[in-house]
Amino acid sequence: MIDFLQNTLDGLALGSSYALLALGFTLIFGVLRRANLAYGPAIMLGCYCATWAYLKTGIGLLFLALIAVAGSTLAGVYVERLCFAPHRKGAAAAAMVASFALWMQFEELATLALPRHLYAFPALYAGGPLSLGRLTLRVESLVMLVAAILVCAALWRILYRSRFGTAVRAVIDSPAAAELSGISVSAVSLQVFALASAIGGLAGFLIVSGNEQVTPMLGMWSTLKGMLAMMLGGLGSLPGAIAGGVALGLREAHSQWYLGPQLRDFIAYLLLFVLLAVRPPWMNTRSAY
Protein backbone atom coordinates (compact mmCIF):
# COMPACT_ATOMS: atom_id res chain seq x y z
CA MET A 1 0.00 0.00 0.00
CA ILE A 2 2.76 2.39 0.95
CA ASP A 3 4.49 1.57 -2.34
CA PHE A 4 1.30 2.29 -4.20
CA LEU A 5 0.90 5.67 -2.49
CA GLN A 6 4.56 6.53 -3.05
CA ASN A 7 4.29 5.60 -6.74
CA THR A 8 1.16 7.69 -7.06
CA LEU A 9 2.95 10.66 -5.52
CA ASP A 10 5.95 10.21 -7.83
CA GLY A 11 3.58 9.79 -10.75
CA LEU A 12 1.81 13.04 -9.94
CA ALA A 13 5.13 14.89 -9.84
CA LEU A 14 6.26 13.36 -13.14
CA GLY A 15 2.81 13.95 -14.59
CA SER A 16 2.89 17.65 -13.78
CA SER A 17 6.04 18.05 -15.89
CA TYR A 18 4.35 16.16 -18.74
CA ALA A 19 1.25 18.31 -18.30
CA LEU A 20 3.35 21.48 -18.72
CA LEU A 21 5.00 20.08 -21.85
CA ALA A 22 1.63 18.99 -23.22
CA LEU A 23 0.08 22.42 -22.56
CA GLY A 24 2.58 24.11 -24.83
CA PHE A 25 2.23 21.44 -27.48
CA THR A 26 -1.56 21.61 -27.36
CA LEU A 27 -1.67 25.41 -27.63
CA ILE A 28 0.33 25.21 -30.84
CA PHE A 29 -1.70 22.31 -32.15
CA GLY A 30 -5.00 23.95 -31.29
CA VAL A 31 -4.21 27.14 -33.16
CA LEU A 32 -2.35 25.74 -36.16
CA ARG A 33 -3.65 22.15 -36.40
CA ARG A 34 -0.04 21.19 -37.02
CA ALA A 35 2.35 19.10 -34.95
CA ASN A 36 5.53 21.02 -34.17
CA LEU A 37 8.32 18.45 -34.00
CA ALA A 38 10.83 21.18 -33.10
CA TYR A 39 8.92 22.00 -29.91
CA GLY A 40 11.13 19.82 -27.68
CA PRO A 41 14.39 20.77 -29.42
CA ALA A 42 13.55 24.48 -28.95
CA ILE A 43 13.20 23.79 -25.22
CA MET A 44 16.47 21.88 -25.27
CA LEU A 45 18.18 24.81 -26.98
CA GLY A 46 16.87 27.19 -24.30
CA CYS A 47 18.19 24.92 -21.56
CA TYR A 48 21.53 24.70 -23.37
CA CYS A 49 21.74 28.51 -23.44
CA ALA A 50 21.18 28.50 -19.68
CA THR A 51 23.81 25.80 -19.16
CA TRP A 52 26.28 27.71 -21.31
CA ALA A 53 25.66 30.91 -19.34
CA TYR A 54 26.09 28.99 -16.10
CA LEU A 55 29.41 27.51 -17.18
CA LYS A 56 30.72 30.90 -18.40
CA THR A 57 29.53 33.13 -15.58
CA GLY A 58 28.10 30.97 -12.80
CA ILE A 59 25.06 33.23 -12.38
CA GLY A 60 22.14 32.32 -10.13
CA LEU A 61 19.16 30.09 -10.74
CA LEU A 62 16.66 32.85 -11.34
CA PHE A 63 18.74 34.23 -14.23
CA LEU A 64 19.19 30.73 -15.59
CA ALA A 65 15.42 30.25 -15.59
CA LEU A 66 14.99 33.54 -17.45
CA ILE A 67 17.63 32.58 -20.00
CA ALA A 68 16.03 29.15 -20.54
CA VAL A 69 12.60 30.69 -21.08
CA ALA A 70 13.93 33.47 -23.33
CA GLY A 71 16.04 31.04 -25.37
CA SER A 72 13.13 28.64 -25.90
CA THR A 73 10.82 31.50 -26.84
CA LEU A 74 13.23 32.87 -29.43
CA ALA A 75 13.79 29.42 -30.89
CA GLY A 76 10.03 28.88 -30.99
CA VAL A 77 9.44 32.14 -32.83
CA TYR A 78 12.13 31.20 -35.35
CA VAL A 79 10.41 27.84 -35.92
CA GLU A 80 7.04 29.50 -36.42
CA ARG A 81 8.32 32.00 -38.98
CA LEU A 82 10.27 29.47 -41.00
CA CYS A 83 8.13 26.31 -40.76
CA PHE A 84 4.56 27.24 -39.97
CA ALA A 85 3.82 30.75 -41.20
CA PRO A 86 4.53 29.82 -44.86
CA HIS A 87 2.43 26.62 -44.69
CA ARG A 88 -0.73 27.90 -43.07
CA LYS A 89 -2.89 26.74 -45.97
CA GLY A 90 -2.49 23.01 -46.68
CA ALA A 91 0.96 21.39 -46.77
CA ALA A 92 0.79 19.86 -43.29
CA ALA A 93 3.47 17.37 -44.27
CA ALA A 94 5.82 20.15 -45.40
CA ALA A 95 5.36 22.03 -42.10
CA MET A 96 6.10 18.91 -40.10
CA VAL A 97 9.18 17.96 -42.11
CA ALA A 98 10.46 21.55 -42.02
CA SER A 99 10.14 21.55 -38.23
CA PHE A 100 12.11 18.30 -38.22
CA ALA A 101 14.84 19.96 -40.27
CA LEU A 102 15.09 22.72 -37.66
CA TRP A 103 15.22 20.07 -34.95
CA MET A 104 18.40 18.77 -36.59
CA GLN A 105 19.69 22.34 -36.72
CA PHE A 106 19.03 22.93 -33.00
CA GLU A 107 20.64 19.67 -32.02
CA GLU A 108 23.80 20.51 -33.92
CA LEU A 109 23.87 24.04 -32.51
CA ALA A 110 23.62 22.66 -28.98
CA THR A 111 26.37 20.10 -29.48
CA LEU A 112 28.57 22.74 -31.14
CA ALA A 113 28.27 25.03 -28.13
CA LEU A 114 28.65 22.27 -25.55
CA PRO A 115 30.13 19.14 -27.14
CA ARG A 116 30.07 16.72 -24.19
CA HIS A 117 27.17 14.30 -24.01
CA LEU A 118 26.15 15.35 -20.53
CA TYR A 119 26.48 18.55 -18.50
CA ALA A 120 25.74 19.16 -14.85
CA PHE A 121 23.05 21.74 -14.18
CA PRO A 122 22.76 23.53 -10.81
CA ALA A 123 20.22 21.87 -8.54
CA LEU A 124 16.95 23.61 -7.88
CA TYR A 125 17.12 22.70 -4.22
CA ALA A 126 20.18 21.43 -2.37
CA GLY A 127 18.52 19.81 0.65
CA GLY A 128 17.05 16.33 0.97
CA PRO A 129 13.47 15.24 0.28
CA LEU A 130 10.53 16.08 2.53
CA SER A 131 8.99 13.23 4.45
CA LEU A 132 5.28 12.90 5.04
CA GLY A 133 4.93 10.02 7.43
CA ARG A 134 6.50 7.14 5.50
CA LEU A 135 6.13 8.84 2.16
CA THR A 136 8.87 11.04 0.68
CA LEU A 137 8.48 13.90 -1.72
CA ARG A 138 11.33 15.71 -3.45
CA VAL A 139 11.15 19.48 -3.12
CA GLU A 140 11.82 19.73 -6.87
CA SER A 141 8.67 17.69 -7.53
CA LEU A 142 6.67 19.95 -5.28
CA VAL A 143 7.94 23.01 -7.17
CA MET A 144 7.02 21.34 -10.44
CA LEU A 145 3.52 20.61 -9.18
CA VAL A 146 3.02 24.16 -7.97
CA ALA A 147 4.45 25.58 -11.21
CA ALA A 148 2.07 23.45 -13.26
CA ILE A 149 -0.92 24.69 -11.26
CA LEU A 150 0.23 28.32 -11.50
CA VAL A 151 0.81 28.10 -15.25
CA CYS A 152 -2.62 26.56 -15.74
CA ALA A 153 -4.24 29.34 -13.74
CA ALA A 154 -2.34 32.05 -15.63
CA LEU A 155 -3.13 30.42 -18.95
CA TRP A 156 -6.79 30.21 -18.04
CA ARG A 157 -6.79 33.91 -17.23
CA ILE A 158 -5.05 34.77 -20.48
CA LEU A 159 -7.31 32.61 -22.62
CA TYR A 160 -10.65 33.36 -21.00
CA ARG A 161 -10.22 36.84 -19.52
CA SER A 162 -8.27 38.86 -22.08
CA ARG A 163 -8.76 40.22 -25.58
CA PHE A 164 -5.80 38.20 -26.78
CA GLY A 165 -7.36 35.03 -25.33
CA THR A 166 -10.63 35.69 -27.11
CA ALA A 167 -8.71 36.06 -30.37
CA VAL A 168 -6.84 32.82 -29.75
CA ARG A 169 -10.04 30.91 -29.06
CA ALA A 170 -11.65 32.40 -32.14
CA VAL A 171 -8.74 31.20 -34.27
CA ILE A 172 -8.97 27.73 -32.69
CA ASP A 173 -12.69 27.57 -33.54
CA SER A 174 -12.38 28.79 -37.10
CA PRO A 175 -9.37 30.57 -38.59
CA ALA A 176 -11.40 31.79 -41.59
CA ALA A 177 -14.13 33.35 -39.44
CA ALA A 178 -11.51 34.88 -37.13
CA GLU A 179 -9.69 36.45 -40.08
CA LEU A 180 -13.00 37.89 -41.37
CA SER A 181 -13.76 39.49 -38.02
CA GLY A 182 -10.48 41.39 -38.15
CA ILE A 183 -8.16 39.12 -36.18
CA SER A 184 -4.70 38.73 -37.68
CA VAL A 185 -4.28 34.94 -37.69
CA SER A 186 -0.59 35.36 -38.52
CA ALA A 187 0.05 37.55 -35.47
CA VAL A 188 -1.98 35.30 -33.18
CA SER A 189 -0.06 32.22 -34.36
CA LEU A 190 3.24 33.92 -33.69
CA GLN A 191 2.16 35.04 -30.21
CA VAL A 192 0.76 31.62 -29.35
CA PHE A 193 4.01 30.03 -30.50
CA ALA A 194 5.99 32.37 -28.27
CA LEU A 195 3.69 31.71 -25.32
CA ALA A 196 3.78 27.93 -25.81
CA SER A 197 7.56 27.91 -26.15
CA ALA A 198 7.91 30.02 -23.01
CA ILE A 199 5.81 27.49 -21.08
CA GLY A 200 7.93 24.73 -22.58
CA GLY A 201 11.10 26.59 -21.59
CA LEU A 202 9.90 26.86 -18.01
CA ALA A 203 9.04 23.14 -17.98
CA GLY A 204 12.46 22.38 -19.45
CA PHE A 205 14.25 24.49 -16.83
CA LEU A 206 12.38 22.77 -14.00
CA ILE A 207 13.10 19.34 -15.49
CA VAL A 208 16.86 19.88 -15.97
CA SER A 209 17.35 21.59 -12.62
CA GLY A 210 15.37 18.76 -10.99
CA ASN A 211 17.53 16.15 -12.72
CA GLU A 212 20.68 18.29 -12.20
CA GLN A 213 21.87 17.41 -15.71
CA VAL A 214 21.19 18.28 -19.33
CA THR A 215 21.72 16.21 -22.48
CA PRO A 216 20.76 16.75 -26.15
CA MET A 217 18.24 13.92 -25.70
CA LEU A 218 16.01 16.39 -23.86
CA GLY A 219 14.76 17.61 -27.25
CA MET A 220 13.37 14.34 -28.55
CA TRP A 221 12.16 13.38 -25.09
CA SER A 222 10.13 16.58 -24.66
CA THR A 223 8.53 16.32 -28.10
CA LEU A 224 7.59 12.68 -27.58
CA LYS A 225 6.22 13.10 -24.06
CA GLY A 226 4.35 16.28 -24.94
CA MET A 227 2.83 14.64 -28.00
CA LEU A 228 1.90 11.46 -26.09
CA ALA A 229 0.24 13.40 -23.29
CA MET A 230 -1.61 15.57 -25.81
CA MET A 231 -2.89 12.52 -27.70
CA LEU A 232 -3.97 10.74 -24.51
CA GLY A 233 -6.02 13.75 -23.46
CA GLY A 234 -7.81 14.05 -26.77
CA LEU A 235 -6.37 16.50 -29.25
CA GLY A 236 -6.15 20.25 -28.94
CA SER A 237 -7.99 20.53 -25.63
CA LEU A 238 -6.17 22.31 -22.77
CA PRO A 239 -7.87 20.53 -19.82
CA GLY A 240 -7.32 17.33 -21.81
CA ALA A 241 -3.58 18.08 -22.04
CA ILE A 242 -3.33 18.39 -18.26
CA ALA A 243 -5.34 15.21 -17.70
CA GLY A 244 -3.28 13.40 -20.34
CA GLY A 245 -0.01 14.54 -18.77
CA VAL A 246 -1.02 13.49 -15.26
CA ALA A 247 -2.40 10.17 -16.54
CA LEU A 248 0.84 9.50 -18.42
CA GLY A 249 2.93 10.31 -15.33
CA LEU A 250 0.86 8.10 -13.03
CA ARG A 251 0.88 5.22 -15.46
CA GLU A 252 4.64 5.51 -15.98
CA ALA A 253 5.44 5.61 -12.28
CA HIS A 254 3.32 2.54 -11.58
CA SER A 255 4.42 0.44 -14.52
CA GLN A 256 8.07 1.40 -13.93
CA TRP A 257 7.78 0.04 -10.39
CA TYR A 258 6.12 -3.21 -11.36
CA LEU A 259 7.54 -3.88 -14.83
CA GLY A 260 10.78 -1.95 -15.40
CA PRO A 261 11.62 0.84 -17.87
CA GLN A 262 11.41 -1.05 -21.18
CA LEU A 263 7.95 -2.45 -20.54
CA ARG A 264 6.95 0.94 -19.13
CA ASP A 265 7.59 2.56 -22.51
CA PHE A 266 6.10 -0.40 -24.36
CA ILE A 267 2.85 -0.01 -22.42
CA ALA A 268 2.78 3.75 -23.10
CA TYR A 269 2.89 3.12 -26.85
CA LEU A 270 0.52 0.17 -26.69
CA LEU A 271 -1.99 2.28 -24.79
CA LEU A 272 -1.71 5.05 -27.35
CA PHE A 273 -2.06 2.62 -30.25
CA VAL A 274 -5.13 0.93 -28.75
CA LEU A 275 -6.70 4.28 -27.89
CA LEU A 276 -6.19 5.47 -31.46
CA ALA A 277 -7.56 2.25 -32.94
CA VAL A 278 -10.60 2.10 -30.65
CA ARG A 279 -11.24 5.85 -30.67
CA PRO A 280 -13.06 6.52 -27.42
CA PRO A 281 -15.57 9.40 -27.55
CA TRP A 282 -13.22 12.04 -26.13
CA MET A 283 -10.77 11.52 -28.97
CA ASN A 284 -12.33 13.23 -31.92
CA THR A 285 -10.37 11.57 -34.69
CA ARG A 286 -11.96 13.62 -37.44
CA SER A 287 -10.43 16.94 -36.56
CA ALA A 288 -6.70 16.32 -37.00
CA TYR A 289 -5.34 18.59 -39.70
Added chain:
Amino acid sequence: MDEYAIGVLTNIGLFSFVALSAWLLLVAGELSFGQQAFFGVGAYAAGIGTAMLGWPLPLAALAAMALGAAAAALVGLPTLRLRGLYFTMATLAAAEMLRILFELFHWQIALGDERIGPDGTQGFRGIRWMLERGIEPLDFLAMVWILLIGVMVIFLRVENSRLGATLRALGHDPELARSAGIDVDRLKLGVVAAGGALAALGGALFAHHNTYIEPRNFDIMLGVHSLAYGLIGGLGTAFGPLLGVVLDIGVLEATRSLQGYRMIVFGGLVAVLLVFRPRGLLDERVVHWIRSRA
Protein backbone atom coordinates in the same frame (compact mmCIF):
# COMPACT_ATOMS: atom_id res chain seq x y z
CA MET B 1 36.34 3.08 -57.21
CA ASP B 2 37.76 3.50 -53.76
CA GLU B 3 36.23 1.92 -50.70
CA TYR B 4 34.84 5.21 -49.46
CA ALA B 5 32.87 5.95 -52.63
CA ILE B 6 31.54 2.39 -52.67
CA GLY B 7 30.36 2.80 -49.08
CA VAL B 8 28.55 6.07 -49.84
CA LEU B 9 26.88 4.67 -52.96
CA THR B 10 25.81 1.52 -51.11
CA ASN B 11 24.29 3.59 -48.31
CA ILE B 12 22.42 5.74 -50.82
CA GLY B 13 20.97 2.56 -52.31
CA LEU B 14 20.08 1.01 -48.96
CA PHE B 15 18.28 4.04 -47.57
CA SER B 16 16.46 4.57 -50.87
CA PHE B 17 14.36 1.48 -50.11
CA VAL B 18 13.01 2.82 -46.84
CA ALA B 19 12.64 6.31 -48.34
CA LEU B 20 10.60 4.83 -51.22
CA SER B 21 8.37 3.02 -48.76
CA ALA B 22 7.66 6.25 -46.84
CA TRP B 23 7.13 8.07 -50.16
CA LEU B 24 4.59 5.43 -51.28
CA LEU B 25 2.45 6.16 -48.22
CA LEU B 26 2.93 9.88 -48.71
CA VAL B 27 1.55 9.64 -52.25
CA ALA B 28 -1.41 7.68 -50.87
CA GLY B 29 -2.00 10.65 -48.56
CA GLU B 30 -0.59 9.43 -45.25
CA LEU B 31 2.45 10.40 -43.20
CA SER B 32 4.08 7.38 -41.62
CA PHE B 33 6.63 7.71 -38.81
CA GLY B 34 6.89 3.94 -38.67
CA GLN B 35 8.71 2.67 -41.75
CA GLN B 36 11.94 2.24 -39.77
CA ALA B 37 10.32 -0.60 -37.80
CA PHE B 38 9.70 -2.66 -40.94
CA PHE B 39 13.27 -1.89 -42.04
CA GLY B 40 14.24 -3.36 -38.65
CA VAL B 41 11.96 -6.39 -39.04
CA GLY B 42 13.62 -7.09 -42.38
CA ALA B 43 17.12 -6.67 -40.93
CA TYR B 44 16.47 -9.04 -38.03
CA ALA B 45 14.57 -11.60 -40.13
CA ALA B 46 17.22 -11.77 -42.85
CA GLY B 47 20.04 -11.84 -40.28
CA ILE B 48 18.43 -14.76 -38.49
CA GLY B 49 17.84 -16.46 -41.83
CA THR B 50 21.45 -16.40 -43.06
CA ALA B 51 23.50 -16.33 -39.86
CA MET B 52 21.45 -18.69 -37.69
CA LEU B 53 19.41 -20.90 -39.99
CA GLY B 54 21.99 -21.14 -42.76
CA TRP B 55 19.65 -19.94 -45.53
CA PRO B 56 21.00 -18.30 -48.68
CA LEU B 57 20.52 -14.52 -48.78
CA PRO B 58 17.83 -14.45 -51.54
CA LEU B 59 15.61 -16.80 -49.54
CA ALA B 60 16.24 -14.87 -46.32
CA ALA B 61 15.46 -11.58 -48.09
CA LEU B 62 12.18 -12.97 -49.45
CA ALA B 63 11.21 -14.19 -45.99
CA ALA B 64 12.13 -10.76 -44.60
CA MET B 65 9.88 -9.06 -47.17
CA ALA B 66 6.98 -11.36 -46.34
CA LEU B 67 7.43 -10.71 -42.65
CA GLY B 68 7.74 -6.95 -43.24
CA ALA B 69 4.52 -6.93 -45.27
CA ALA B 70 2.74 -8.99 -42.61
CA ALA B 71 3.93 -6.70 -39.79
CA ALA B 72 2.88 -3.61 -41.75
CA ALA B 73 -0.54 -5.11 -42.52
CA LEU B 74 -0.97 -5.97 -38.85
CA VAL B 75 -0.29 -2.34 -37.95
CA GLY B 76 -2.37 -1.12 -40.88
CA LEU B 77 -5.56 -3.07 -40.20
CA PRO B 78 -6.67 -1.37 -36.97
CA THR B 79 -5.52 2.05 -38.23
CA LEU B 80 -7.08 2.04 -41.70
CA ARG B 81 -9.73 4.61 -40.88
CA LEU B 82 -7.37 6.99 -39.08
CA ARG B 83 -6.42 10.17 -40.87
CA GLY B 84 -3.73 12.79 -40.58
CA LEU B 85 -1.85 13.13 -37.33
CA TYR B 86 -3.79 10.23 -35.79
CA PHE B 87 -2.45 7.82 -38.38
CA THR B 88 1.04 9.29 -38.01
CA MET B 89 0.99 8.84 -34.24
CA ALA B 90 -0.38 5.30 -34.53
CA THR B 91 2.49 4.33 -36.86
CA LEU B 92 4.98 5.95 -34.49
CA ALA B 93 3.52 4.06 -31.51
CA ALA B 94 3.64 0.76 -33.39
CA ALA B 95 7.21 1.37 -34.53
CA GLU B 96 8.40 2.20 -31.03
CA MET B 97 6.69 -0.95 -29.72
CA LEU B 98 8.57 -3.01 -32.30
CA ARG B 99 11.86 -1.30 -31.38
CA ILE B 100 11.32 -2.16 -27.70
CA LEU B 101 10.53 -5.75 -28.72
CA PHE B 102 13.91 -5.83 -30.51
CA GLU B 103 15.46 -4.69 -27.22
CA LEU B 104 13.77 -7.55 -25.38
CA PHE B 105 14.55 -10.12 -28.09
CA HIS B 106 17.15 -12.66 -26.97
CA TRP B 107 17.70 -15.77 -29.07
CA GLN B 108 21.20 -17.09 -29.54
CA ILE B 109 22.57 -20.37 -30.78
CA ALA B 110 26.11 -21.74 -30.52
CA LEU B 111 27.91 -21.81 -33.86
CA GLY B 112 31.46 -23.13 -33.61
CA ASP B 113 32.98 -21.41 -30.58
CA GLU B 114 30.77 -18.31 -30.58
CA ARG B 115 27.15 -17.57 -29.84
CA ILE B 116 25.25 -15.91 -32.65
CA GLY B 117 21.86 -14.19 -32.61
CA PRO B 118 19.96 -11.17 -31.35
CA ASP B 119 21.05 -10.23 -27.84
CA GLY B 120 18.65 -7.49 -26.78
CA THR B 121 20.19 -4.03 -26.55
CA GLN B 122 23.62 -5.57 -27.22
CA GLY B 123 22.49 -6.03 -30.81
CA PHE B 124 23.01 -8.84 -33.28
CA ARG B 125 26.52 -9.31 -34.61
CA GLY B 126 28.10 -11.79 -36.99
CA ILE B 127 25.78 -11.49 -40.02
CA ARG B 128 28.65 -12.49 -42.29
CA TRP B 129 27.01 -14.14 -45.26
CA MET B 130 28.82 -11.78 -47.67
CA LEU B 131 32.26 -12.37 -46.14
CA GLU B 132 31.78 -16.13 -46.00
CA ARG B 133 30.76 -16.22 -49.67
CA GLY B 134 33.67 -13.93 -50.61
CA ILE B 135 31.35 -11.29 -52.06
CA GLU B 136 33.27 -8.06 -52.59
CA PRO B 137 31.84 -4.64 -51.62
CA LEU B 138 31.64 -3.73 -55.31
CA ASP B 139 29.55 -6.83 -56.07
CA PHE B 140 27.28 -6.00 -53.16
CA LEU B 141 26.92 -2.44 -54.44
CA ALA B 142 25.89 -3.80 -57.85
CA MET B 143 23.39 -6.13 -56.18
CA VAL B 144 21.80 -3.31 -54.18
CA TRP B 145 21.48 -1.07 -57.20
CA ILE B 146 20.12 -3.80 -59.48
CA LEU B 147 17.42 -4.52 -56.92
CA LEU B 148 16.72 -0.81 -56.56
CA ILE B 149 16.46 -0.37 -60.32
CA GLY B 150 14.07 -3.33 -60.41
CA VAL B 151 11.90 -1.65 -57.77
CA MET B 152 12.07 1.66 -59.65
CA VAL B 153 10.94 0.01 -62.89
CA ILE B 154 7.90 -1.40 -61.06
CA PHE B 155 7.18 2.01 -59.53
CA LEU B 156 7.42 3.84 -62.85
CA ARG B 157 5.20 1.29 -64.57
CA VAL B 158 2.59 1.58 -61.82
CA GLU B 159 2.85 5.35 -62.10
CA ASN B 160 1.53 5.26 -65.67
CA SER B 161 -1.13 2.65 -64.98
CA ARG B 162 -4.69 2.78 -63.73
CA LEU B 163 -3.42 1.73 -60.30
CA GLY B 164 -1.14 4.77 -60.19
CA ALA B 165 -4.03 7.11 -60.98
CA THR B 166 -6.16 5.39 -58.31
CA LEU B 167 -3.37 5.83 -55.78
CA ARG B 168 -3.09 9.56 -56.50
CA ALA B 169 -6.87 9.87 -56.26
CA LEU B 170 -6.71 8.28 -52.83
CA GLY B 171 -3.91 10.63 -51.77
CA HIS B 172 -5.78 13.65 -53.07
CA ASP B 173 -9.08 13.02 -51.26
CA PRO B 174 -10.05 9.64 -49.77
CA GLU B 175 -13.74 10.58 -49.46
CA LEU B 176 -13.90 11.56 -53.10
CA ALA B 177 -12.03 8.38 -54.06
CA ARG B 178 -14.50 6.30 -52.08
CA SER B 179 -17.46 7.91 -53.76
CA ALA B 180 -15.85 7.27 -57.15
CA GLY B 181 -16.07 3.57 -56.40
CA ILE B 182 -12.51 2.93 -55.21
CA ASP B 183 -12.22 0.34 -52.44
CA VAL B 184 -10.23 2.70 -50.22
CA ASP B 185 -9.67 0.31 -47.31
CA ARG B 186 -8.30 -2.48 -49.48
CA LEU B 187 -6.10 -0.14 -51.48
CA LYS B 188 -4.68 1.47 -48.35
CA LEU B 189 -3.97 -1.90 -46.79
CA GLY B 190 -2.19 -2.94 -49.97
CA VAL B 191 -0.10 0.24 -49.95
CA VAL B 192 0.83 -0.27 -46.31
CA ALA B 193 1.83 -3.91 -46.90
CA ALA B 194 3.84 -3.04 -50.02
CA GLY B 195 5.60 -0.29 -48.07
CA GLY B 196 6.41 -2.76 -45.29
CA ALA B 197 7.86 -5.29 -47.74
CA LEU B 198 9.95 -2.63 -49.46
CA ALA B 199 11.36 -1.29 -46.18
CA ALA B 200 12.08 -4.86 -45.05
CA LEU B 201 14.04 -5.56 -48.25
CA GLY B 202 16.18 -2.50 -47.52
CA GLY B 203 16.64 -3.71 -43.95
CA ALA B 204 17.71 -7.18 -45.08
CA LEU B 205 20.42 -5.65 -47.29
CA PHE B 206 21.41 -3.19 -44.55
CA ALA B 207 21.98 -6.02 -42.06
CA HIS B 208 24.26 -7.82 -44.49
CA HIS B 209 26.15 -4.66 -45.40
CA ASN B 210 26.81 -3.76 -41.77
CA THR B 211 27.16 -7.33 -40.41
CA TYR B 212 25.97 -5.85 -37.11
CA ILE B 213 22.56 -4.43 -36.19
CA GLU B 214 21.13 -3.10 -32.96
CA PRO B 215 17.67 -1.82 -31.94
CA ARG B 216 18.98 1.77 -31.95
CA ASN B 217 19.47 1.61 -35.74
CA PHE B 218 15.70 1.52 -36.10
CA ASP B 219 14.59 4.50 -33.99
CA ILE B 220 12.35 7.37 -35.00
CA MET B 221 15.25 9.36 -36.47
CA LEU B 222 15.43 6.93 -39.39
CA GLY B 223 11.65 7.12 -39.82
CA VAL B 224 11.50 10.89 -39.98
CA HIS B 225 14.54 11.02 -42.26
CA SER B 226 12.86 8.60 -44.70
CA LEU B 227 9.76 10.75 -44.76
CA ALA B 228 11.84 13.89 -45.27
CA TYR B 229 13.71 12.30 -48.21
CA GLY B 230 10.44 11.79 -50.10
CA LEU B 231 9.20 15.26 -49.37
CA ILE B 232 12.46 17.03 -50.23
CA GLY B 233 12.92 15.06 -53.43
CA GLY B 234 9.32 15.51 -54.47
CA LEU B 235 5.97 13.78 -54.56
CA GLY B 236 5.62 13.85 -58.35
CA THR B 237 7.78 10.86 -59.24
CA ALA B 238 9.42 7.85 -57.62
CA PHE B 239 12.77 9.51 -58.42
CA GLY B 240 11.86 12.03 -55.70
CA PRO B 241 12.87 9.95 -52.66
CA LEU B 242 16.05 8.89 -54.46
CA LEU B 243 16.94 12.51 -55.08
CA GLY B 244 16.25 13.20 -51.39
CA VAL B 245 18.62 10.45 -50.27
CA VAL B 246 21.31 11.57 -52.73
CA LEU B 247 21.00 15.18 -51.52
CA ASP B 248 21.19 14.18 -47.86
CA ILE B 249 23.79 11.42 -47.86
CA GLY B 250 25.58 12.81 -50.92
CA VAL B 251 25.63 16.43 -49.74
CA LEU B 252 26.45 15.43 -46.17
CA GLU B 253 29.39 13.40 -47.33
CA ALA B 254 30.50 15.91 -49.97
CA THR B 255 30.50 18.82 -47.52
CA ARG B 256 32.67 17.27 -44.89
CA SER B 257 34.58 20.51 -45.02
CA LEU B 258 31.55 21.96 -43.23
CA GLN B 259 32.05 19.44 -40.46
CA GLY B 260 30.22 20.61 -37.39
CA TYR B 261 27.96 23.02 -39.29
CA ARG B 262 26.54 20.43 -41.66
CA MET B 263 23.12 20.00 -40.10
CA ILE B 264 22.81 23.72 -39.43
CA VAL B 265 23.28 24.47 -43.12
CA PHE B 266 21.32 21.47 -44.38
CA GLY B 267 18.44 21.84 -41.91
CA GLY B 268 18.03 25.49 -42.81
CA LEU B 269 18.19 24.73 -46.54
CA VAL B 270 15.46 22.08 -46.21
CA ALA B 271 13.16 24.42 -44.28
CA VAL B 272 13.66 27.21 -46.83
CA LEU B 273 13.24 24.79 -49.74
CA LEU B 274 9.89 23.64 -48.36
CA VAL B 275 8.68 27.24 -48.13
CA PHE B 276 8.99 27.55 -51.89
CA ARG B 277 8.33 23.95 -52.86
CA PRO B 278 6.01 22.38 -50.26
CA ARG B 279 5.66 19.22 -52.35
CA GLY B 280 9.37 18.83 -52.99
CA LEU B 281 11.78 19.55 -55.83
CA LEU B 282 10.24 17.11 -58.31
CA ASP B 283 6.59 17.85 -57.56
CA GLU B 284 3.67 17.00 -59.84
CA ARG B 285 3.97 20.23 -61.82
CA VAL B 286 7.67 19.82 -62.59
CA VAL B 287 7.16 16.18 -63.53
CA HIS B 288 4.31 17.16 -65.84
CA TRP B 289 6.47 19.86 -67.45
CA ILE B 290 9.32 17.40 -68.03
CA ARG B 291 6.92 14.81 -69.49
CA SER B 292 5.37 17.34 -71.85
CA ARG B 293 8.84 18.16 -73.21
CA ALA B 294 9.97 14.59 -73.62
